[in-house]
Amino acid sequence: MRELAHRLLTYEAGAGQSTEPMESPTLRVYEKLRQSLSAFAGVAAFEALAFRALTQAKSEAPGLWAVKVAAGGALQGLGQGVDEREPQIDKDKDMAGEFQPGEGGIILIARLLGLLGLFLGEALTLNLLRNAWPGAALDDHNSGNGRKA
């Protein structure tokens, strides 16, 4: 799931340069997931998943201490931790390596996707992600920047 999270962040990093430069890739990925999953499973279900994912992510990335899941599932406080500036996405690499300090956003998204995969299975999770990111190549390891070739 880290690889998948990296792919989504890479995709959004590319998209953000032209469309919403002020918003971080992590937040954009998270928001898309929130919109998609809240409509699919309900706001309460998304909130519960997001809260669990954040709790898991905090144990790996203590810098996420300031991050909270607000009512409605919105994410607050990302980037406020000492080591939790937004991850620098290397657009030349598709593969995510081990988490490094400052990769809290990737960890959070990976944990969220991990929970989805746990409950729904890989096939259904990928289908939902494809629906939310129709332009992204989520399972093509050879594509560049997470975009479809």
Place this chain on the structure above:
Amino acid sequence: MSIEDKVKINKLPTGVPGLDEIVGGGLPEFSFNIIAGAPGSGKTTLAHQFVFANATPERPALYFTVLGESAIKMLRYQQQYTFFDPAKLPGSIRFINLSEVVLEKDLGAVLAEITKEVEKANPAVVVVDSFRTMVRKPESDMDLQSFIQRLALFLASWQATTFLIGEYAEEELRDNPIFTVADGLFWLRQTAERNSIVRKLQIIKLRGQDSVPGLHTFRITDAGVQAFSRTFGLKGHLKNPPSHRRLCFGIAELDKMLGGGVREGDSVLIAGSSGTGKSVLATQFIAEGIRQGEPGIVAVFEERPQAYAERATSLGLDLETPQKDGKLQILYLRPLDLSVDETMHSILDAVQKIGAKRLVIDSLAGFEMALSPGFRADFRESLYRMIFALTGIGVTILSTVEVDESFTEFPFSTYSISFLTDDIIRLRYVSIDGQLRKIMVVIKMRGGNHAKDIREYEITDQGVVILGKRLDNYQGLISGIPVHSDRPGTREEPSMDTGIEHKT
């Protein structure tokens, strides 16, 4: 109005094996349906099967969830069923959660939300699960009746076939506007009968459709819901015309007694006490059929197919080869908790698969024991339906039944089912010359004449062998304690055992 002028209602596949037959060929397109029942009765699974069978990317299904089970958990469990195709989500099947609207707004807002999603997706199928939780809110701006009517009208006009799922009790059937508005009402029940759980489905109403009335059993397996119609899937099948062909046992003397064999399409009962050779005769009947090129089915309840085939081998009958060749199927119907309809489904599947002409049910007592206790009470009625259905398609049925041996009576069956059978062959023990010997007699043949002779027989390594001519020198054979004609007034005297062993 001529029949050509009438509107044609398309029928959609339900995706539930057996249910299309029950609803009269499929679910009416654009109908507004309720699936009701207690928790755990299979409502959601049934709806999912319908959705997976009908949703396409062009005409998707919208599955609205409300309060209760979240889509994530629902799909986690539902994807365990074999009908679940993850590739259909979310392109063809779209889950939409309405809990926020329901919790925070009124029914008018709920209708607006559904309307918005339907207009956006143009779905062929709409499901609301659970509708009951949606209308629980007491403070609604729109009254319930109006809400349901507007929802039904809107969804029908958008050419959607709709299912509302709800946990309702049967006493709620009266005075609930939702049941009045609905075109179709499917009620699922789950009841405990002694140690068994029996699931039943009833189509309480289905407008414009000739559905099969009554309670139909169903089972939930890893393939989802499977329904078993009370008409055994044979509704509309043409009855075979009466046949004059005779089916032999391959026992020359017995076939003669039967006037050349049993009539094709008859129901034959072989009654006798334990050890009289009922199963041996049944095996010879099926083996002779195979020799004559008539595939057969043996439904066994008291022993496993391998044991049955091995016993046949000891009689010089090969049941292994025809099984491999697809000419014979020995069905071992899992004991306990079966319904007759389910048993019939297995038998009919096998009959159709190999084109069976002969069917042996060995035995009725075993069949009854395999049923869930609740079905045993209806055993006679169920047998009637089963025999009528199978003989109607030209299958000749031979059933064995054990009767309590009595030396004062001559019962044909403990089930009082002789009226269900065309032909009855009775086997029994008699005491003759200090030996317990066996006699058989043809009691009844609906299709014609038969011998009235009482014949002695033995069970040998060649199967049943009828000995000599009729026993015309004994009176009272069927009492079991005959009197020799040459020694009138004397009953059989006990004799000393000579120590000679008789091969049987």
